[in-house]
Amino acid sequence: MPKRTPTLRHLLTTALLAAGALLAGCQTAPSSPMDEKAVARAPIEIQRMARKNDCFKCHAVGREKDGPSWQQVAEKYRDKPDAQGKLYTHLTTAPLIELKGDPEIHKQVEDLSKTEIDALIDWILTL
Ligand code: HEC
Numbered sequence: 001m002p003k004r005t006p007t008l009r010h011l012l013t014t015a016l017l018a019a020g021a022l023l024a025g026c027q028t029a030p031s032s033p034m035d036e037k038a039v040a041r042a043p044i045e046i047q048r049m050a051r052k053n054d055c056f057k058c059h060a061v062g063r064e065k066d067g068p069s070w071q072q073v074a075e076k077y078r079d080k081p082d083a084q085g086k087l088y089t090h091l092t093t094a095p096l097i098e099l100k101g102d103p104e105i106h107k108q109v110e111d112l113s114k115t116e117i118d119a120l121i122d123w124i125l126t127l
Contacts, residue, residue, distance in 0.1 A: 032063060034062045035062050038127060045116070045119070046120055049109075050120060053112075066099055066100060070124045071127045073124055074126065083121075084122070088114075088117060091108065091120075092108060092117065093108070
């Protein structure tokens with residue numbers, strides 16, 4: 001079997017297509033207009049962080065995916081003292097969660113400073 005090495009062009013095209021799909025928010029299912037608007041309003045840095053960390057694989061703003069919608073999260077933590085601190089722990093300590101009925105370790109954010117993670121949490125809590 002001849003080995004097929006992907007060309008740079010091919011890799012770039014794939015990356016661009018993937019980026020386009022993410023930008024359109026249509027990774028698995030078409031997202032609702034509300035999701036798109038909310039994401040569009042998020043500062044560009046926050047969108048980049050969430051995409052880079054695959055958060056939208058399991059979460060959307062206004063509808064449940066494998067994880068709760070971020071509006072549900074905002075609702076759950078509304079008026080709770082230390083919502084920020086609790087979510088910071090959630091995102092940085094890889095807690096055990098339930099995913100489709102099975103125990104699973106939650107995605108831990110990568111390559112983000114405390115300030116950046118705080119900004120992401122702040123945004124989620126405004127939804
Ligand atoms: C593989 C799927 C998956 C990925 C990827 C994922 N999450 Fe989650 N997330 C979940 C599930 C499932 C829950 C529900 C956990 C529970 O309540 O037990 C959850 C819960 C949460 C919560 C609520 C925690 C709470 O205390 O109620 C927040 C906030 C959250 N995720 C943010 C994120 C962010 C930000 C990212 C990207 C860094 C991310 N998630 C990536 C599946 C995922």
